[in-house]
Amino acid sequence: MRHRCRYVGPVAQLLLVEDDAEIRRALIRALSERGHVVASASTSIAAMQHVIGQTPDLVVLDLGLPDLDGRELLLMLRAVSKVPVVVATARDDEATLVEVLDRGADDYVVKPFSVTQLDARIRAVLRRAGAESAAAAVLGVGTLCISPGAREATLDGRLLDLTPREFDLLSYLAVRVGTVVTKRELLVNVWRQPAGGADKTVDVHLSWLRRKLGESAQQPRYLHTVRGVGVRLNAPAER
Known part of the structure; x- marks a missing residue:
């Protein structure tokens, strides 16, 4: 008798771009517990290589990266990919938030934020992008x-x-x-x-x-x- 997999809900392949090792580990663990498959990068160059080579469902992007400002990385991503991007940043001034949206970000969260809030933003962006169906639930x-x-x-x-x-x-x-x-x-x-x-x-x-x-x-x-x-x-x- 063949057993079929049962659909239980959405899961996405995420790329977390964050240079702070402690924050990166905590977010990877928390997002994985919520059902996502999480890869990570600590630099803009590594993030670009991953997006081009692995095509994640969504990128969570910190702006304060060591080799290139996240806003510049956002422009580079948009030049080569339509991957949804949620910006996670400590910068809460209106000018920066408007700029990242103008440069192609799909949403943003301001640090400190709860993982529940970040997960909700991720899922909302994936729904709008129609990517949840592509990210196999089981x-x-x-x-x-x-x-x-x-x-x-x-x-x-x-x-x-x-x-x-x-x-x-x-x-x-x-x-x-x-x-x-x-x-x-x-x-x-x-x-x-x-x-x-x-x-x-x-x-x-x-x-x-x-x-x-x-x-x-x-x-x-x-x-x-x-x-x-x-x-x-x-x-x-x-x-």
């Missing part, structure tokens, strides 16, 4: 269903008992289904560790995840190792 790979909002995953209709890190790892791979993801990328984006951390950490968690998916490295169904490159999540071939 990620389905074969009979494996991942619900980022509920932070639950099922296999053949059975709830998987995953640790928070195992769930984050599975979700990250599911968003990139069919794509080989390097261990370095997983360390940076799932573990939030600098590139060059211990690959052993990733290997151990992949081993635990495989066991819970009922497979092994020698007999993979969903998680396929590409030797010397990384790992890829694929639906198992039909028998």
Whole structure:
């Protein structure tokens, strides 16, 4: 019997552009808990590279960046992309807020703000942009269903008992289904560790995840190792 994924609500792939490491970590954690898939950049150059290469559903943009003012980055983004942008800034003067809207921002929030307020603005902008339907609410790979909002995953209709890190790892791979993801990328984006951390950490968690998916490295169904490159999540071939 085939089990189908159940729709539970919207989730988006966000790019958070924020140079303050503490604020960045807190927002990533809070927005992820609300069901979004969050990547981050601390500079304008890194943000541009991500938007061009990864096409996120929405950008949350701080204006006070170290290499280029966020207002200039906004102009650069608008030159290459229609991605919705919510500006998050400590600048509360009317002239700045009018300027960012004129330069193409879709909305703004003024620091300090609650994550609930930011999340509401994000979802409102996505609705206006028609992007919520494109951002899959439940990620389905074969009979494996991942619900980022509920932070639950099922296999053949059975709830998987995953640790928070195992769930984050599975979700990250599911968003990139069919794509080989390097261990370095997983360390940076799932573990939030600098590139060059211990690959052993990733290997151990992949081993635990495989066991819970009922497979092994020698007999993979969903998680396929590409030797010397990384790992890829694929639906198992039909028998």
